[in-house]
Amino acid sequence: MGKNNSSKNIKYLDNSAFSELTDCHPSKDIKGSLGQEFRSKKIVVCVTGSVACYKAIDLIRTFMRHGAEVYVVISKTVEKFMNKEYFAWASGNEVVSELTGELEHVKVANYNTSDLIVVYPCTANTIGKFASGIDDTPVTSVLSIGLGSAIPIIIAPAMHEAMYYNDIIKSNIQKLENMGVMFSTPVMEEDKAKVAPIDLVLSQSISAILSHATSINPIPSQVETNWNFFCKNEVDRLSDIKDKDLLFYFTNKKIMISVGSTIEYIDPIRIITNTSSGKMGLSLIKQSLKYGLDVTIVKGMTQIDEKFKEISSTRFNNRLQIIETKTTDQMAEAIVRELERTNYDFVILAAAVSDFKPSTTSEKKISTDNPSLQLNLVPTIKIVEKVKHIQKSTFLVAFKAEYRVGIQNLLTRSWHKLVQSRSDLIIANDVGLEESVIGSDTNKITALDRERNYFDFPPDKKDGVAENIFKLIYFKLHQSNT
Template sequence: MSEHPSKEIVGTYGKELHGKKIVLCISASVAAYKAVDLSRLLMRHGADVHTVMSKSSKILLTPDLMKWATGNEVVDELTWKLEHIQLADYGKSDLIIYYPCTGNTLSKIANGIDDTPVTSIASVALGSKIPIMIAPAMHEAMYDNPVLKENIEKLKGLVEFIEPNITEGKAKVADPEFVLNKVLAKFQHNSKLREKNVLITAGATIEYIDPIRVVTNPASGKLGAAIAEEALRLDANVTVIYGQGSAVIPNVKVIRVKTSDEMMDAVVNELKSKNYDIAIMTAAVSDYKPVSPSSGKIDTKGNEQITVTLQTTSKIIDQVKKINTNTFLIAFKADYNVSNEQLVQAAYAKMKECHADFIVANDVGREGSQMGSDTLEVFMISKDKRIIHLPLQNKRDVARRLFEEVLIYF
């Protein structure tokens, strides 16, 4: 029989997990549905994913759905075939992930209780020394239970915990993308970005005309989000200063701002408080702001026409090298309907002006590269005048290529 069609996605996002066999253990949390997305993400990066489910989890997620998601048979009961040995004995798999992991399953693992397919996998894997990741999911009060905390402490050093997101009275399981990045980092021990501090600005800023009217631009923050995700995948410590935008930022430290002045303050504070190895300034900061914004709403009655006088905003990027000359500075230059030669020349001039080490230039007037799009055509230019042209492609791919080029200098 030919390969299951679901496996056609294997390696479509990258080959980092090629040849890796990952066992995905699902326990009975309402977050079990997220295991579908995680399995597919792992596969898209090259992994072969095998699912093991507890009996109770099948009430929330069907084995057939996981068979479809992974293209592999699902283990939901142990038989004479010794499925737990086949998957978790010495050298049988490369990684075991418990996603999501209930407090019940976690405590059973910590105390050597072996009464479900998922706990049997742990019993074998802890002996065979296959790496284990556990992503807890439960109510916050359960997560704060001192007995559970004791069980977590008992397992530390034996397994790697992926901390939940504490919100709305819940300890919600980490997002699939965050878990993916943890997995990728585990298998990329030679990452040049490991433990380096990376500061990213993203999105647009707004400048108030009055309390409810603003001057802004349609930047989405999607490129900044893609770069943050890639930096996280490479195991960097990432901070994002995020203005306005539609992009979802991955599980990193995010500082929200609105105006260019707020972004300036946030950037300066971060650069002074921490030694950042790389600063990536993707934000579309407003070039102008009203000289005298109104403190109250401007009434349209009697004001059919108004005059708003604008002044230039301060250049945030100029502060980076003033604060830390050792920070590797990556600038961005957006232009509109210019030739390739003009775009590169303008970008190189900006790079010298702000003392950047690398710059990415794009023309937002070109089809597919407009602000807010998912794709981008760019020119990457280094201080030593290397010019790399990337034709129109997904912003995620642009982010990957950016780090490939930049890490040459590390």
């Protein structure tokens, strides 16, 4: 293969040509600088002829900063607004602006060639053509192939507000949504349906790739093959971190910790709950106070209420606030209220929140004379997903408990939760293991970060586990600032 041919192939998703050429462009120096959520992933960004097309540059660069290899396909009308070389610079790859005998649309959107297609911005014209099966531009042809190849597709519309609310446009959007196409809701300002913020599209994109990877591998033993996780050996280095370092770093910072379990009422007497004891949460609180933090506890139901009474009556009580809750809704309301009125440096959600609740609650005790009782359960609110919507800058640590799933599936399910909630760390444990049984005094945790690095800790008393969690938080933040 000659030099010119090789260079030309950068434009297409020809994997044989990528091994040596895709990482050579200087524009790719930013890859992974903000995270590795898209490590080894290929994203096609389609740009249509909207005046907002210049905003696609920032989206392309954002995807790259999170680890993606990005390929750009544009409609011909885009070049009326800006030169396609801007997109070549942004992505580090040549731009597809016309279809030739090389079948560019097939090469970028055929089976297993790309992980995601994002149209940003997308005009009403392109939405209509896509919904009607018209393939007369590079973008609509890529979308047609991508839909047939079951590649996740996200569309971010941009147009005048009145046009967006046109019944034909709404019908086309509904039609595409019924086919599995996702839409990023535009921002309504100045009589315009302005293209969705990049943060929203980024979040949707991470979720789309993750959900797609999981859905095509429903067998648990195969789930982990879609995501690579990287074992870090820094666990031993955490022992070098001294209490004085932690005290100096954490003193006078604010932390909110949720602990215990929640209950959901069937009737005024009967409930649904879980067997969480609150011991892990108590250990986290003790370590927080030890390191000088101001602590807000959002407490559910625990098996050790007397321990919480003891800690609230100690010399630390001027740095301690306890908010009592019972149900998931009450806990969610308390956490949201606190986040809206106080800036927290750290939030650790260690409570075992009920995932489901009865769809209706009987106001009276259900009679035991009933020959049978059927409960219709519905999902509860996802508290963890509220935190970053209110306080983007807080360092969020969430917990993920599984039962006898194996390390790879534990990591994959934890990664899914991390992405959905935008957590900074997930503390995962398999409660099917002897050393991690719910209610015991010991725990074995695996911590997962945003770069898919995981830290596997040996079994320990829960006070020791809590100490390691704070050391890891310190290590992650101190590392990012040096």
